[in-house]
Amino acid sequence: MDYPSPIPFVHSQGIELIASADGKSELRMTVRPDQENHLKLAHGGVLMTLLDVAMAQAARSANGGTSVITIEMKTTFFQPSLGVLTARGTLQHKTGRMAFAEATVFDADGKACAHSTGTFRYITPKSDAAASTPTLTTTSTEN
Numbered sequence: 001m002d003y004p005s006p007i008p009f010v011h012s013q014g015i016e017l018i019a020s021a022d023g024k025s026e027l028r029m030t031v032r033p034d035q036e037n038h039l040k041l042a043h044g045g046v047l048m049t050l051l052d053v054a055m056a057q058a059a060r061s062a063n064g065g066t067s068v069i070t071i072e073m074k075t076t077f078f079q080p081s082l083g084v085l086t087a088r089g090t091l092q093h094k095t096g097r098m099a100f101a102e103a104t105v106f107d108a109d110g111k112a113c114a115h116s117t118g119t120f121r122y123i124t125p126k127s128d129a130a131a132s133t134p135t136l137t138t139t140s141t142e143n
Contacts, residue, residue: 054089
């Protein structure tokens, strides 16, 4: 399955989108040596990226694919991680502008490795030919 919009950083990390619909998502990746810490385990930043993208995709899937940006996230690490990792994200609540989600990373044995909760803002990327970076417009479904 393809991401609704290309995300170069996520692609470079080898994070594969397996499913994204109805406020739920599933992603998978295999930890590479360049993603390990000094203990030869998955670096915490890799897990946080996987969790962030799983929550964002869950939020997007419940709002017509509208882009989101992360406002905040909290992560708890349960156990060391390595090998094939699967993240499952779930939208918990949304308003016209905000989404609240959670995600868990599981190892190949199905054991939970890390869990996150996050807050996201729905946005519409707005290209500006004169600007070097796109500007963002807040999206709202509220009247």
